[in-house]
Amino acid sequence: MPTVSRPSLSRRQLLKGGLAWLASAWATSPREARAGGTPRSGAADYTRCALLSDTHIAEDPDNRFRGFYPYRNLREISAQLEDRLPDRVIITGDLARLKGQTGAYENFKTLLAPLAEKRPIHLGLGNHDDREHFFRTFTAPIGSGLTIENKHVVVAEAGPVRLIVLDTLFRVNIGTGELGQPQRGWLEAFLQTCDERPTILFLHHTPDSDLLDTRPLFEILRPLHKVKAVVYGHSHRFGFSQIAGIHLVNLPATGFNFSGSQPVGWVEARLTAQGGELTLHTIGGNRNLEGHTHRLSWRA
Numbered sequence: 307m308p309t310v311s312r313p314s315l316s317r318r319q320l321l322k323g324g325l326a327w328l329a330s331a332w333a334t335s336p337r338e339a340r341a342g343g344t345p346r347s348g349a350a351d352y353t354r355c356a357l358l359s360d361t362h363i364a365e366d367p368d369n370r371f372r373g374f375y376p377y378r379n380l381r382e383i384s385a386q387l388e389d390r391l392p393d394r395v396i397i398t399g400d401l402a403r404l405k406g407q408t409g410a411y412e413n414f415k416t417l418l419a420p421l422a423e424k425r426p427i428h429l430g431l432g433n434h435d436d437r438e439h440f441f442r443t444f445t446a447p448i449g450s451g452l453t454i455e456n457k458h459v460v461v462a463e464a465g466p467v468r469l470i471v472l473d474t475l476f477r478v479n480i481g482t483g484e485l486g487q488p489q490r491g492w493l494e495a496f497l498q499t500c501d502e503r504p505t506i507l508f509l510h511h512t513p514d515s516d517l518l519d520t521r522p523l524f525e526i527l528r529p530l531h532k533v534k535a536v537v538y539g540h541s542h543r544f545g546f547s548q549i550a551g552i553h554l555v556n557l558p559a560t561g562f563n564f565s566g567s568q569p570v571g572w573v574e575a576r577l578t579a580q581g582g583e584l585t586l587h588t589i590g591g592n593r594n595l596e597g598h599t600h601r602l603s604w605r606a
């Protein structure tokens with residue numbers, strides 16, 4: 307079993323570090339998750355999540371690529387999220403532009419701070435992130451970010467579903483990604499012991515191209531029917547597919563696309579115990595699918 311540490315912070319440290327942001331940036335531990343976590347207030351038969359990826363915030367707010375300004379894009383999306391507050395936000399990595407500079411995370415944090423005071427924001431890491439710099443900005447994991455042999459993993463109960471954010475950052479600014487055996491071992495053990503709540507995994511790398519351990523990952527997931535979907539980014543493409551009945555959701559980038567045929571934006575997900583309704587919100591690129599809802603049914 308990999309080592310799972312759960313650092314604790316004093317009340318003074320919490321206040322010094324900014325309780326609202328920290329408390330919302332990291333979720334509950336597996337032990338807490340099994341105890342039930344915090345259900346959505348009111349009717350808990352669904353949860354609304356905002357799914358973002360590849361924000362690519364640079365140290366320079368005016369950084370521009372392919373005609374897009376990632377900083378301005380995230381500012382616009384953050385305003386949209388404030389207007390229609392989801393229950394929580396998940397961002398699947400490549401938070402930073404290229405090499406995960408500390409200044410990029412400071413900009414990222416500033417852009418999302420107002421939203422983080424209102425809703426949990428769960429952050430994954432991608433190949434353009436730097437784990438060490440990330441933790442300089444977001445401080446130590448607060449009783450919930452799990453350290454699994456140099457990986458950052460988050461588990462959150464979200465009403466009728468469980469969300470697990472995995473870490474596929476392999477080397478900074480190298481395109482390929484990897485979960486690694488310790489993280490896969492932890493994931494398998496956790497999935498075998500947690501309750502049967504429908505579970506959705508989030509990671510950065512596209513399983514069918516740049517993830518080195520896609521095959522062993524799906525060998526774990528295939529027989530565990532509580533796993534319903536895997537959500538990721540990396541390709542800067544928007545699309546849906548399946549492996550063995552497990553839905554694969556490729557999120558568009560918020561920062562920029564690599565092709566004019568692709569949207570730039572985010573996805574609003576309404577998740578229940580039976581399935582999900584995923585609606586595309588575009589702010590640039592190909593906007594033909596603006597407002598389109600894709601419906602998923604979970605495998606039995």
Ligand SMILES: [Fe+2]
Pocket residue numbers: 360362400434540541542559
């Ligand atoms: Fe990216």
